[in-house]
Amino acid sequence: MLRKVLYIDLSREESFAEERQKLFDEWMGGTGVGIKLLMEECKPGTDSLSPEAPIIFCIGPLNGMFPVATKAVAMFKSPLTGELGESYAGGRFHLAMRFAGHEAIVIRGRAERPCYISINDADVKIKDAASIWGVDAQTTGMILREHETGVGRRSIIRIGPAGESLVRYAGVVVDTYRHFGRLGLGATFGSKNLKAIVISGTEHVEVPDPKKYREVYNKLYQATVQTDAMEKYHDIGTSVNISVLNWLKGLPTKNFQSSSFPEAEKISGEMFADNYLFRRLSCAGCPIGCVHIAALKSPFSPHHEFEVRKVSYDYEPIYSLGSNLGVTSAEGVLRLIDACERLGLDVMSAGVVLSWATEAYERDLITPQETLGLPLQWNNVDSFVKALENIARPPNEFYSDLGRGVDFASAKYGGQEFAMALGGNEVSGYHTGPASIIGQLVGVRHSHLDNAGYSIDQKAAKKQLDAEKMVDEIIKEDNFRGVFNSLVGCLFARNVYTEDNIVEALAAVGINKTKEELKDLGRKIFDEKYKFKVREGFDPARARIPQRFYETISTMGKVTPEIVEEMLRIYRKKRGWS
Amino acid sequence: MEIQENVTGRKDADAKPAVAAPTKPKKRRRLKVAHPERCIGCLGCMFACSRIRQGTASLQDSAIKIQTRGGIEGDFVVVVCRGCENPPCVRACQSGALERKPDGRVVFHEELCSGCKKCEEACLIGAISSGKEGKPIKCIHCGACVAFCPHGVLELEEVTA
Numbered sequence: 001m002l003r004k005v006l007y008i009d010l011s012r013e014e015s016f017a018e019e020r021q022k023l024f025d026e027w028m029g030g031t032g033v034g035i036k037l038l039m040e041e042c043k044p045g046t047d048s049l050s051p052e053a054p055i056i057f058c059i060g061p062l063n064g065m066f067p068v069a070t071k072a073v074a075m076f077k078s079p080l081t082g083e084l085g086e087s088y089a090g091g092r093f094h095l096a097m098r099f100a101g102h103e104a105i106v107i108r109g110r111a112e113r114p115c116y117i118s119i120n121d122a123d124v125k126i127k128d129a130a131s132i133w134g135v136d137a138q139t140t141g142m143i144l145r146e147h148e149t150g151v152g153r154r155s156i157i158r159i160g161p162a163g164e165s166l167v168r169y170a171g172v173v174v175d176t177y178r179h180f181g182r183l184g185l186g187a188t189f190g191s192k193n194l195k196a197i198v199i200s201g202t203e204h205v206e207v208p209d210p211k212k213y214r215e216v217y218n219k220l221y222q223a224t225v226q227t228d229a230m231e232k233y234h235d236i237g238t239s240v241n242i243s244v245l246n247w248l249k250g251l252p253t254k255n256f257q258s259s260s261f262p263e264a265e266k267i268s269g270e271m272f273a274d275n276y277l278f279r280r281l282s283c284a285g286c287p288i289g290c291v292h293i294a295a296l297k298s299p300f301s302p303h304h305e306f307e308v309r310k311v312s313y314d315y316e317p318i319y320s321l322g323s324n325l326g327v328t329s330a331e332g333v334l335r336l337i338d339a340c341e342r343l344g345l346d347v348m349s350a351g352v353v354l355s356w357a358t359e360a361y362e363r364d365l366i367t368p369q370e371t372l373g374l375p376l377q378w379n380n381v382d383s384f385v386k387a388l389e390n391i392a393r394p395p396n397e398f399y400s401d402l403g404r405g406v407d408f409a410s411a412k413y414g415g416q417e418f419a420m421a422l423g424g425n426e427v428s429g430y431h432t433g434p435a436s437i438i439g440q441l442v443g444v445r446h447s448h449l450d451n452a453g454y455s456i457d458q459k460a461a462k463k464q465l466d467a468e469k470m471v472d473e474i475i476k477e478d479n480f481r482g483v484f485n486s487l488v489g490c491l492f493a494r495n496v497y498t499e500d501n502i503v504e505a506l507a508a509v510g511i512n513k514t515k516e517e518l519k520d521l522g523r524k525i526f527d528e529k530y531k532f533k534v535r536e537g538f539d540p541a542r543a544r545i546p547q548r549f550y551e552t553i554s555t556m557g558k559v560t561p562e563i564v565e566e567m568l569r570i571y572r573k574k575r576g577w578s
Numbered sequence: 579m580e581i582q583e584n585v586t587g588r589k590d591a592d593a594k595p596a597v598a599a600p601t602k603p604k605k606r607r608r609l610k611v612a613h614p615e616r617c618i619g620c621l622g623c624m625f626a627c628s629r630i631r632q633g634t635a636s637l638q639d640s641a642i643k644i645q646t647r648g649g650i651e652g653d654f655v656v657v658v659c660r661g662c663e664n665p666p667c668v669r670a671c672q673s674g675a676l677e678r679k680p681d682g683r684v685v686f687h688e689e690l691c692s693g694c695k696k697c698e699e700a701c702l703i704g705a706i707s708s709g710k711e712g713k714p715i716k717c718i719h720c721g722a723c724v725a726f727c728p729h730g731v732l733e734l735e736e737v738t739a
Contacts, residue, residue, distance in 0.1 A: 065635045067622070095621075099637055152645040153637050202638045204710065210633030217629060225728055282620040287728035289618035 005037070006102040008117060008124060010192055011051055011109030015124040017102065024103065028511075029060030030488035031086065032525045033104055034075035035532065038084075041106060044535050048077040048085075048184075049166060049191035051110035057097065058105075060487040063285075064098035065205065066217060066505050067224050068493035070283040072097060073485060078183040079191075080168040080349070080405050081424035083536040084529055086445040087171075087185050089157075090283035090490060091178035093199070096155035100201030107192070116158070116196040118148060121203065129195040136160050136342040137173040140196060150200025158196035159186045160344025162392035166190050167403035169349035169426070170392075173341065177291055177312035178283065181346040182447060183425060208510045216508040223496045225287050233290040233492050237280075238315035239269030242323070248458070250432040250555040253323045254378055255355035256420055256548045259431045259555070263328040267318055271330055279310075283490070290492060296334040311338045319429025320351025325358065326378030339385050343392035349405065350391070352426035354384055356406045356419050365414045370398035407544070417547035422446050423538065433457035433556030435470045437549055438567045442540050443478065444529040449491055451477035457556050467563060471570045479522035486525065540568065540577075604681040604739035608661040609642075609719045612733040617654040619644060623723035623732060630722040632709070639709045641717035656731065659684075659705040659717035667716075670700035676716070681739040686716045 003024040008015040027033045034056050041054035055076050062069035072094040078085030097103065100121055107117075111126065114133040118125045132140050137160035144156050155175055162170035163186030170186025171179045180186075189195070207213040245251040246264040253261040265271065276294035283291070296309045311334045321327065321336040340347045354376070360366045361376040368375070372395060374383050387399075394400035401409050406426055410419030420427045422437065423446035430436045432454045439453020440446050448454055456473045459465065465473070481491070489497055497505070499515050506513055513521075550559055572578075621637070621644055628639035642658040665684050668676045675691035678684050693712045698704075709715040721734040 095637070098635075152643055204628065204632075204634045204636030204639050206634050210629075213633070214629060221726065280618055282618045284619065284621045285625065287620050287622050287726070289620065289728070 004102055005104040005106060006119070006124065007106045007108070008126070009108045010111040010115065010126065010194065013111075013126050017122065020104075024061075027525070028483070028486040028521060029063075029103055030058050030071075030486035031073045031075070031482060031529075032486035032521065033060075034058040034073050034086070035084075035525060035528045037104060037106060038075045038077075039528065039532060041108070042077055042532075046077060048079040048082060049187060051108075051192065053077050053188060053191070055107040055185070055188055055192070055194075056104065057093075058488070059094045059097045059103055060485075060489075061509050061511055062487040062489060062505055063094040065207075065213075065509055066285075067221050068286045068288070068496060069487055069489045070094055070285045071485075071488040071490055073488055074172070074180045074185050076183075076185055076188050077536065078424075079166070079187040080184040081446065081538075083424075083533045083538045084444060085183040085185060085188070086529075087180040087182045088449075088485070088488070089172070089174040089178050089180045090286075091175035092155040092284045093157060093174050093178075094488065095284045096150075096153065096199040096201065098201075098205070099153060099203045100199050101203040107194070110191065111193040114193050114195055116144070116194065116198065119197065119199040119201075120150065121201045132195055133164060134161060137344040138176075138342055141173070141176065144196055144198055148198045148200075150198075153202070154198060154200030156196060156198050158344075159189045159194075160342060160392065162344045162403075163187055163190040164195075165392060165394060165403065167345065167391060168405050168408075169346040169353075169403075170344050171346045173344055177281065177293070177341075179346070182348065183445060184346075186344050186346075205509075207508060209508070213508045216504050220496060220501060220505065221287070223501070224493065233288050236269040236273045237290055237292045239272055239292070239313060239318055241315045242268045242318055243270065245430065245432075245555075246323075248432070248461075248555045249553055250430055250454070250457075251323050252319060252420075252427075252429055252431050254326045255324060255352075255359045255418055256431060256546075256552050257359070257418075259552050261323040261326075264323060266328050267322045267330055267333055269315070269318075272313055272318075276330055276334065281312075286490065286493075288492070294330075294334055296331060296338065298331070298335075309334075309338050311341070313337060316429055317347040317351070320348045320355075320426075321384075324351055324355045324429070325384060327381060327384075328379055329381075332379070332381040335381055336384055336388070339388045343388060345388060345392060348428060349426040350388060352420050353391070353402050353406050353409065354387060356410060356415060357387070357402060359418055360410075360413060360415045363415065366398065370396075370413075372396060372398075416544070420546055420548065422545065423540075423543055428454075430454035430457075431549070431552060431554045433460065433554045434467075434559050434563050434567055435460065435474060436554075437545065437559065437564055438471070438571065439474050439477075441543055441545065441568070442474070442571055444482075444526065444533070450481065451475075457554075461556055467567045468570055471567055471574060474571065475574060478526055479519065482522040482525035482529075483518050486521070540572070605736050606661070606681045606683050606739055607719050607721065607734050608737050609658060609717060609721065609724070610733045610735045611656045611658065611660075611731065613729070613731050614654065614656050616729040617644065617656060617731045618729055619646070619654050620728065622726040622728060623656075626723045626726035627717075631718075631720070636709075638707075639715060641705075641715045642723050643704075643707070657704055659701075659719070660703065661719060661737070666700040666702070667697040667706055670696040672696065682737070683719070684716065685718075686714065688713055 425446035443450025
């Protein structure tokens with residue numbers, strides 16, 4: 001297996017590849033190698049939007065080798081939180097990196113003018129992108145597809161206008177419908193004058209024992225398609241949770257003012273599947289096809305003339321741009337998702353920023369003077385679309401402030417008690433109880449996917465877990481996911497990749513690790529990430545927890561500050577932090 | 579190499595030879611792209627092909643290719659050998675590396691291949707591509723990919739030679 005790091009310097013317009021076998025031996029790949037490279041490349045206190053801030057992409061030893069190992073990870077200093085930036089994307093990027101022969105890519109410096117990077121196997125070119133600067137993310141993809149080679153093998157990742165404007169939660173669109181969405185990688189691209197990366201390759205990977213490889217592949221493939229380990233993602237998809245969480249009183253509604261939405265049925269996964277779903281797609285290497293695509297047909301004249309847009313949806317965008325904004329129609333949600341796709345905004349942060357702004361507008365903390373006359377009201381989809389456009393291309397200071405995230409905006413305009421961020425990152429769609437809050441607060445990237453606190457809450461509601469047990473579960477997930485994210489697998493397949501299966505899969509590609517060694521690695525990766533976080537100023541003891549979490553009833557009932565503090569205390573103790 | 583008398587390969591039911599036909603009609607298996615519109619783009623077939631036939635993980639070593647037209651917002655296209663009755667790739671091959679068997683199968687003799695790529699040019703649908711060492715990767719209609727298509731896009735059919 002090729003264990004190379006490709007270094008690209010945009011300031012010097014040069015690149016070189018380096019074999020770093022030891023780095024991969026010790027840190028596996030993916031997020032493990034990623035955090036090590038970030039520590040090497042990013043000096044303490046580096047301005048996240050300066051040329052000195054690196055972008056690092058990594059894949060792991062299972063990418064391109066086994067089913068549902070379909071992700072790549074980006075590591076950077078987050079322009080949103082000022083500390084660890086870590087974001088995952090599916091699509092084909094992981095595969096294109098694998099077959100181009102680069103398990104990690106480090107991008108340094110800043111281009112003098114807009115550029116994009118074209119990688120074909122070992123050949124790296126930095127090309128002029130002046131003519132596509134300002135072009136939306138979807139059109140950029142279409143233009144580059146025409147210009148570049150590698151049909152069927154390549155991956156095209158690019159930013160939209162939001163990344164160019166340095167919106168702190170701008171994402172990077174991957175191929176189509178997938179994203180390095182969270183924590184502002186799009187702004188980092190923008191700060192480097194980097195519009196896109198096109199990558200493809202023709203390498204192949206040999207395995208020590210093809211027969212054994214086929215056996216293990218078959219086993220994991222069967223586990224993926226024939227058991228119920230991934231059933232949830234087959235049919236309605238993650239959006240099935242809209243109804244479930246609504247019923248469980250865990251669906252954030254109108255900026256977390258409520259945890260159930262009387263109109264949830266109108267934006268439920270079932271509603272989307274029955275009336276709008278027309279196609280399912282998959283990331284390369286996954287037989288599931290969880291990417292749900294809706295056809296949004298809207299008339300643009302009274303003479304039966306229609307625009308048809310194909311929009312992907314999932315649970316999180318339906319929460320953030322749907323229930324949390326009081327939007328009562330699937331069309332409305334799809335229009336907002338589509339706007340984020342074109343502008344290159346992270347749907348989750350964008351939705352939470354808008355929900356804060358809408359409540360602040362209701363409470364007169366902000367006025368039409370700031371919004372430029374735009375009435376930010378629940379369910380006012382037209383206003384929301386316009387507001388998103390204004391965030392991506394800010395016409396005044398207010399929209400520019402919105403582009404810096406809900407922590408920044410609420411510190412300036414007020415309403416921090418309902419500014420729904422943890423660790424500086426806008427929260428995900430779960431008001432399930434204390435584990436969800438603690439999980440996102442202490443998680444390395446302040447994401448619900450760091451440790452699935454929302455799922456621990458739901459387990460706790462059934463089985464009466466005490467505070468310590470919940471913390472134990474969070475720590476177990478924190479560590480295990482560090483390993484899984486080094487491979488780099490899709491978290492939807494975490495039930496397929498049991499510890500035993502991981503050991504077997506690694507052995508089939510020539511990497512021998514015991515379960516204990518993997519456990520140690522998980523812990524080590526977590527600690528290394530916290531070194532970076534603490535160095536850059538994150539302190540879980542002083543992190544802000546919005547009051548709103550304690551006011552709105554959750555799946556686990558009312559969450560009290562006492563239980564949250566208790567769990568944080570236990571967590572710190574178990575981690576050995578003072 | 580056997581000389582093909584009927585170069586069009588077309589079967590003519592009325593033109594039966596005077597002598598008795600062989601008792602058992604020759605048959606071959608052929609890959610069929612039965613439902614391309616059901617493809618989700620997982621590339622499972624491509625990986626199956628390189629894994630099972632070459633023992634590698636590769637897109638390049640696969641005889642079947644999934645491509646997109648206009649990105650994945652557009653449609654998927656399955657590019658694979660359709661097992662022509664009168665294969666242009668065989669006719670284009672100067673070195674005898676591609677041989678059409680009496681039952682209609684085309685077999686590839688790697689040791690005879692000069693790597694001239696004439697077969698690639700001859701195939702209008704682009705079903706032959708070069709793998710490692712510049713030798714063509716040719717579908718043998720084994721059906722390895724069929725088992726790894728989660729949506730029944732591919733089928734293996736039996737056709738009379």
